[in-house]
């Protein structure tokens with residue numbers, strides 16, 4: 445793909461990773477962030493990503509950071525917005541982007557939960573507004589949920605998928621702008637059942653993690669749940685669902701167990717206890733294991 449000039453909004457956790465992967469694909473990336481603190485730490489964080497992935501140092505020279513929106517967004521073909529998860533802020537940014545970019549520029553939001561329909565509702569040219577839900581860390585996790593809203597044109601979907609595929613991502617086309625897109629709906633369907641099992645005393649949180657990591661989770665990276673259903677047969681899947689579904693949790697709000705953890709300050713790794721107990725060393729070991737495993741997978745894909 446011909447190298448392009450691409451704008452990124454927000455130099456935080458997601459923004460710096462998105463900038464990294466686009467620059468690694470040969471594009472010139474301009475990041476806008478009003479915070480001097482985030483801009484000042486950008487190079488260090490990009491360098492850490494480079495070291496982890498053993499990338500080509502030249503890519504760093506293709507990324508620049510800016511304290512003003514207008515010069516950063518001049519003549520860009522795409523904008524990826526990774527600003528804080530606040531609707532009025534994102535709407536304001538997109539309204540400014542409409543006046544600063546050409547109608548052909550694709551405006552993509554990385555929002556985890558806010559529909560891009562809402563983010564782009566004040567714009568005149570809404571066909572070029574799209575959701576691109578990267579997963580954290582975006583330079584290590586391949587999936588990007590490319591979410592089409594009612595107004596997004598197929599041309600916008602296609603161009604976005606092409607750019608991301610060329611940058612080594614695995615974009616999937618989500619045809620409706622629904623809460624949680626697909627990935628988080630699946631994750632939270634599992635979490636709802638898991639927390640309900642713990643609350644009912646069926647097993648503890650360690651056991652849930654063990655069941656997933658040593659069981660179906662271990663094979664999921666090579667065998668998706670739909671492939672697995674076809675492997676065993678849709679008839680067996682139906683038989684199991686006939687027995688199981690009426691017994692699964694169907695709460696439409698979070699369980700009291702989870703609400704109590706939060707109310708009691710048991711917030712997880714950062715407070716030493718959540719669903720499981722954590723020492724700082726154990727929490728660091730998990731973070732390190734995750735980072736290394738994702739980086740090894742990313743490096744293996746490059747080989």
Ligand SMILES: NC(=O)c1ccc[n+]([C@@H]2O[C@H](COP(=O)([O-])OP(=O)(O)OC[C@H]3O[C@@H](n4cnc5c(N)ncnc54)[C@H](O)[C@@H]3O)[C@@H](O)[C@H]2O)c1
Nearest residue numbers: 454455456457458459479482526527528529554555556580
């Ligand atoms: N963290 C995740 O795991 C994750 C995953 C997928 C999507 N997202 C989404 O990505 C977006 C960014 O999340 P994050 O985790 O990178 O947050 P973050 O807090 O790490 O980064 C946000 C950045 O936006 C900057 N910012 C603040 N005000 C701004 C403004 N007016 N204009 C431009 N930039 C501004 C901040 O200075 C900061 O650098 C959110 O919409 C979030 O929901 C996050």
